[in-house]
Amino acid sequence: MAGYPNNQNNPAGAIPVYTAAALFLNVTAVTAGTQVKTGSGVLHSVIINTAGSGAATITLYDGTNASGTKIATLNTSVSPFVATYGAAFTTGLFIVVTGTTSGDITITYS
Numbered sequence: 001m002a003g004y005p006n007n008q009n010n011p012a013g014a015i016p017v018y019t020a021a022a023l024f025l026n027v028t029a030v031t032a033g034t035q036v037k038t039g040s041g042v043l044h045s046v047i048i049n050t051a052g053s054g055a056a057t058i059t060l061y062d063g064t065n066a067s068g069t070k071i072a073t074l075n076t077s078v079s080p081f082v083a084t085y086g087a088a089f090t091t092g093l094f095i096v097v098t099g100t101t102s103g104d105i106t107i108t109y110s
Helices: none
Strands: 023-027 031-038 041-050 057-062 069-075 081-089 092-098 104-109
Touching: 023 031, 031 104, 041 057, 041 069, 041 092, 069 081, 092 104
Parallel strands: none
Antiparallel strands: 023 104, 031 092, 041 081, 041 104, 057 069, 057 092
């Protein structure tokens, strides 16, 4: 017989565990800058759903503009592609998307 977390073999008395769902932003246009979140948080992933073109990139910053600390720069011309991070940011999450077309990009964060 399997044991339960409360060590009483009682599933009704099991201790629930909750995890926070990540927030997301879907980007489908080239942008000089978008504030995704202000304040501290965690960048979970960048998902390239559909490839961009014309040297398409997305650059992510810890800050409120493109002069913040760079977290990452990704080439968005390859899809599908998932980059996972778990990277903490303190000031905010700011993105810049360049290229002829951005493609379709999803950013998950909390």
